[in-house]
Amino acid sequence: MYSYIGKRVLVAIPTLLIISIFVFSLQKLLPGDPVLALAGEDRDPQTIEYLREKYHLNDPVPVQYIRWVGSALQGDLGISLKTNQPVLKLIGDKLPVTIQLAVMSIAFAFVIGIPMGILAAVKKNTALDYIANVVALSGLSIPNFWLGIMLILLVSVKLGWLPASGYQPFFDDPLRSIQTMLMPAFVLGNALAATLMRHTRSAMLSVLSADYIRTARAKGVSEWAVVLQHTFRNAVLPIVTLSALLFGDLLAGAVLTEQIFTIPGFGKLIVDAVFTRDYAVVQGVVLCTAVGFIVMNLIADVFYVLLNPRMRAAL
Amino acid sequence: MIKAPTNAASAGAGEPVLSVRGLTTAFRVDGDWKTVVKDVSFDVMPGETVAIVGESGSGKSVTSLSVMRLLAKGSSRIEGSVLLGGRDLLALSDREMRQVRGRDAAMIFQEPMTSLNPVFTIGRQISEALTCHGDISRAEAKAETVRLLEKVRIPNAASRFDDYPHQFSGGMRQRVMIAMALASRPRLLIADEPTTALDVTIQGQILDLIKVLQEEEGMSVLFITHDMGVVAEIADRTIVMYRGEAIETGATADIFRNGQKPYTRALLSAVPRLGSMAGHDWPLRFPIVDVATGKRSEPTEVAGTIENSARPVLDVKNLTTRFDVLGGLLGRKVGAVHAVENVSFDLAQGETLSLVGESGCGKSTTGRSITRLVQPNAGTVSLEGQDVLTLDTAAMRRTRRSIQMIFQDPFASLNPRMTVGATVAEPIVEHGLAPRAQAREKAADLLKRVGLSPDMMKRYPHEFSGGQRQRICIARALALDPKVIVADESVSALDVSIKAQVCNLLMDLQQSLKLAFLFISHDMAVVERVSHRVAVMYLGEIVEIGPRAAVFADPRHPYTKKLMAAVPVPDPARRGMRRNLVADELKSPVRPLGYTPPARHYDEVAPGHLVRVDDSM
Numbered sequence: 031m032y033s034y035i036g037k038r039v040l041v042a043i044p045t046l047l048i049i050s051i052f053v054f055s056l057q058k059l060l061p062g063d064p065v066l067a068l069a070g071e072d073r074d075p076q077t078i079e080y081l082r083e084k085y086h087l088n089d090p091v092p093v094q095y096i097r098w099v100g101s102a103l104q105g106d107l108g109i110s111l112k113t114n115q116p117v118l119k120l121i122g123d124k125l126p127v128t129i130q131l132a133v134m135s136i137a138f139a140f141v142i143g144i145p146m147g148i149l150a151a152v153k154k155n156t157a158l159d160y161i162a163n164v165v166a167l168s169g170l171s172i173p174n175f176w177l178g179i180m181l182i183l184l185v186s187v188k189l190g191w192l193p194a195s196g197y198q199p200f201f202d203d204p205l206r207s208i209q210t211m212l213m214p215a216f217v218l219g220n221a222l223a224a225t226l227m228r229h230t231r232s233a234m235l236s237v238l239s240a241d242y243i244r245t246a247r248a249k250g251v252s253e254w255a256v257v258l259q260h261t262f263r264n265a266v267l268p269i270v271t272l273s274a275l276l277f278g279d280l281l282a283g284a285v286l287t288e289q290i291f292t293i294p295g296f297g298k299l300i301v302d303a304v305f306t307r308d309y310a311v312v313q314g315v316v317l318c319t320a321v322g323f324i325v326m327n328l329i330a331d332v333f334y335v336l337l338n339p340r341m342r343a344a345l
Numbered sequence: 346m347i348k349a350p351t352n353a354a355s356a357g358a359g360e361p362v363l364s365v366r367g368l369t370t371a372f373r374v375d376g377d378w379k380t381v382v383k384d385v386s387f388d389v390m391p392g393e394t395v396a397i398v399g400e401s402g403s404g405k406s407v408t409s410l411s412v413m414r415l416l417a418k419g420s421s422r423i424e425g426s427v428l429l430g431g432r433d434l435l436a437l438s439d440r441e442m443r444q445v446r447g448r449d450a451a452m453i454f455q456e457p458m459t460s461l462n463p464v465f466t467i468g469r470q471i472s473e474a475l476t477c478h479g480d481i482s483r484a485e486a487k488a489e490t491v492r493l494l495e496k497v498r499i500p501n502a503a504s505r506f507d508d509y510p511h512q513f514s515g516g517m518r519q520r521v522m523i524a525m526a527l528a529s530r531p532r533l534l535i536a537d538e539p540t541t542a543l544d545v546t547i548q549g550q551i552l553d554l555i556k557v558l559q560e561e562e563g564m565s566v567l568f569i570t571h572d573m574g575v576v577a578e579i580a581d582r583t584i585v586m587y588r589g590e591a592i593e594t595g596a597t598a599d600i601f602r603n604g605q606k607p608y609t610r611a612l613l614s615a616v617p618r619l620g621s622m623a624g625h626d627w628p629l630r631f632p633i634v635d636v637a638t639g640k641r642s643e644p645t646e647v648a649g650t651i652e653n654s655a656r657p658v659l660d661v662k663n664l665t666t667r668f669d670v671l672g673g674l675l676g677r678k679v680g681a682v683h684a685v686e687n688v689s690f691d692l693a694q695g696e697t698l699s700l701v702g703e704s705g706c707g708k709s710t711t712g713r714s715i716t717r718l719v720q721p722n723a724g725t726v727s728l729e730g731q732d733v734l735t736l737d738t739a740a741m742r743r744t745r746r747s748i749q750m751i752f753q754d755p756f757a758s759l760n761p762r763m764t765v766g767a768t769v770a771e772p773i774v775e776h777g778l779a780p781r782a783q784a785r786e787k788a789a790d791l792l793k794r795v796g797l798s799p800d801m802m803k804r805y806p807h808e809f810s811g812g813q814r815q816r817i818c819i820a821r822a823l824a825l826d827p828k829v830i831v832a833d834e835s836v837s838a839l840d841v842s843i844k845a846q847v848c849n850l851l852m853d854l855q856q857s858l859k860l861a862f863l864f865i866s867h868d869m870a871v872v873e874r875v876s877h878r879v880a881v882m883y884l885g886e887i888v889e890i891g892p893r894a895a896v897f898a899d900p901r902h903p904y905t906k907k908l909m910a911a912v913p914v915p916d917p918a919r920r921g922m923r924r925n926l927v928a929d930e931l932k933s934p935v936r937p938l939g940y941t942p943p944a945r946h947y948d949e950v951a952p953g954h955l956v957r958v959d960d961s962m
Contacts, residue, residue, distance in 0.1 A: 242462040249477065
């Protein structure tokens with residue numbers, strides 16, 4: 031098992047290197063000069079030159095890259111050009127917010143998507159199945175921003191049940207924190223729930239027609255044990271892989287959702303950084319996201335192996 | 346004892362355990378109800394074994410699934426009555442029926458490889474059969490499971506409790522299935538083609554096991570099969586099914602000796618019998634009985650197709666093919682599968698050489714190595730004097746015209762999106778041998794040749810039956826006028842009557858086109874019928890090769906003898922000759938790094954009949 035994890039980590043290293051090169055060069059290729067933005071209105075050539083020297087922007091590009099990677103490995107992602115704060119600190123401030131949003135969205139997606147998928151598969155071609163599919167399709171096709179605005183209008187403005195925006199750190203006031211996150215988590219999670227539902231349904235259906243399910247029925251196993259144990263334990267395998275891939279959707283969705291609900295999270299950080307050409311922040315955020323994505327997939331792979339005895343044997 | 350047998354009152358000697366009356370099962374297909382089992386009635390008495398035989402689509406499996414009510418609910422409809430110990434199963438609620446399944450009636454299935462849940466240990470799966478009826482504790486169930494594993498003769502039963510299905514071979518998995526079925530001591534065991542997917546020696550072991558356990562437990566067995574050899578061996582009474590109807594029922598010996606219905610006779614005459622070729626020098630066509638009239642066409646012997654004077658059309662020398670086994674952190678080579686090891690034989694024009702053996706013996710890999718579908722490691726293969734193994738890609742492509750393959754699965758080996766005409770014409774067009782229009786004409790010709798009609802050219806594969814598809818595959822193989830055809834289990838997936846027809850077609854083609862066949866098969870009885878010479882393979886090597894008559898009449902190598910003894914003989918009179926029950930497995934041809942195969946010597950016991958000299962087997 032450990033050697034398997036070790037192998038997967040080793041494989042992740044080249045991936046990370048390629049991502050870092052990509053992130054770095056993308057920055058260089060973007061239009062707009064951050065120094066000009068920093069220098070302000072008058073664009074004094076001396077100031078510009080001073081800033082270029084200060085941020086090593088006159089060095090050859092490969093040298094800049096190596097310097098950047100070297101510091102990144104030591105936890106130094108540079109200083110935000112805009113706020114003069116270390117990028118790592120900015121990320122550290124915003125990350126918990128987004129993690130809370132992500133965890134709540136995923137929890138919502140799992141709690142709704144998987145049971146709905148199981149039910150739809152078991153009750154295939156009944157009214158329940160059709161309703162579940164229509165709901166899922168709506169979840170996938172309604173744009174987040176529209177749903178978010180409508181919810182704010184209805185739940186906050188009209189009914190006054192939940193706050194329309196803002197953020198309360200979890201450990202200061204858990205209840206209020208969860209209240210403020212409820213709508214964003216729903217908006218972000220409903221598309222994930224729909225994807226999960228569709229995949230759970232099809233995975234369940236393919237397992238339900240397997241020979242070993244017939245065997246289980248033939249020995250008199252009760253129907254709920256056939257569905258929840260014999261079938262779901264096999265159907266969950268592709269869902270594990272899918273969940274890790276959904277992490278990407280989640281981050282992309284978080285950017286928009288945080289804008290709508292003005293949540294000071296990761297998504298807002300990256301949008302602000304892009305608009306102000308805050309290179310160091312953009313690089314740091316993208317790198318963090320990539321690491322997160324790789325870690326999620328690593329976890330999914332490990333789970334996959336743990337849940338699948340045939341894979342375990344191959345280790 | 347786990348529990349007393351339920352419904353002991355009705356288990357009197359005269360009362361049938363299972364009594365099926367007017368069973369009619371229909372499936373809903375595109376909104377219409379299609380009846381697949383029509384008014385089937387039969388009884389199974391206590392301790393009796395009843396076989397239902399029939400070809401694919403006869404409704405035999407649907408009958409067994411109807412008895413157990415295991416068909417999908419919304420899309421199937423079962424009528425009639427199914428009395429198990431006097432209780433009508435069709436009238437039970439789902440909940441009551443669940444208690445019947447596994448407890449009063451248990452079932453084992455055809456595919457041991459897919460019939461066990463891959464994510465649960467076999468111990469859990471067997472004990473579940475005990476615990477799911479709620480009358481036994483977990484600890485008791487575990488002890489009982491180990492006892493059951495021992496009963497079905499799984500070596501080191503206790504230590505295998507926590508193993509997963511993938512750690513067992515097919516035969517062992519079927520033993521696990523049987524243990525599961527026996528768990529609650531059912532009064533009726535339904536076995537749906539339980540040995541069809543197994544090798545012949547393993548099949549013998551499983552049949553013996555079922556018989557012994559049946560005696561010990563006093564169960565009744567309802568045995569579903571297409572294999573008349575198995576029927577003769579195991580069944581007291583036999584029900585013949587044809588197109589959803591039970592057309593004939595009777596004692597097995599009567600059915601075999603004087604079947605009343607033409608279909609029964611047709612079915613039986615198509616069954617190849619091992620040993621029936623004694624006294625014949627040449628391959629013999631199968632007799633074909635007309636299903637409607639019962640008229641029998643007498644088989645003809647195919648003499649003198651071999652061109653002995655000419656040099657062999659195919660000459661294989663010291664062919665060796667190995668597959669690396671990788672392992673460890675960096676995926677290094679840790680061993681090799683010695684799939685084909687030092688195999689030599691030749692094949693004359695117009696001759697059929699059969700390669701026989703069980704799964705994993707390397708017979709298919711030999712065929713694929715010769716056609717270079719896999720790359721052999723060593724040896725020479727000369728086809729009409731040209732060494733195939735040294736050719737470059739372009740030259741190999743040209744050479745492929747002379748050697749064509751026909752595969753086992755006629756469903757998977759035809760492109761579903763190509764018309765039959767295009768499929769057969771494709772090789773001709775691909776090799777640039779003729780323009781499209783001419784290729785089409787030739788394709789029409791070839792279809793006629795294999796017994797199909799040229800106006801089928803515009804149809805797609807799904808519109809054809811299995812036998813017709815195999816004919817199409819044969820037509821495609823013939824498109825390039827090959828000299829040699831490698832037929833890899835080409836008739837194994839076909840029903841007996843179709844199998845007989847396709848074998849006859851191959852023999853006809855051999856006679857008219859002077860084809861040489863490398864006939865790869867695990868079916869000894871078919872091999873005996875169609876071959877001129879036979880090579881027996883075991884663990885990648887040929888252990889015995891010689892003229893068919895010599896090898897079958899006088900098998901010398903212990904493995905050849907074992908293989909032949911394991912073939913079920915379709916003759917109820919020879920029943921009851923119990924073979925040994927040793928649960929030995931097929932050995933593996935995986936060898937560690939640096940393994941050098943021992944030098945082999947062959948003894949010529951008769952002209953052309955070579956037997957490998959072994960110190961021990």
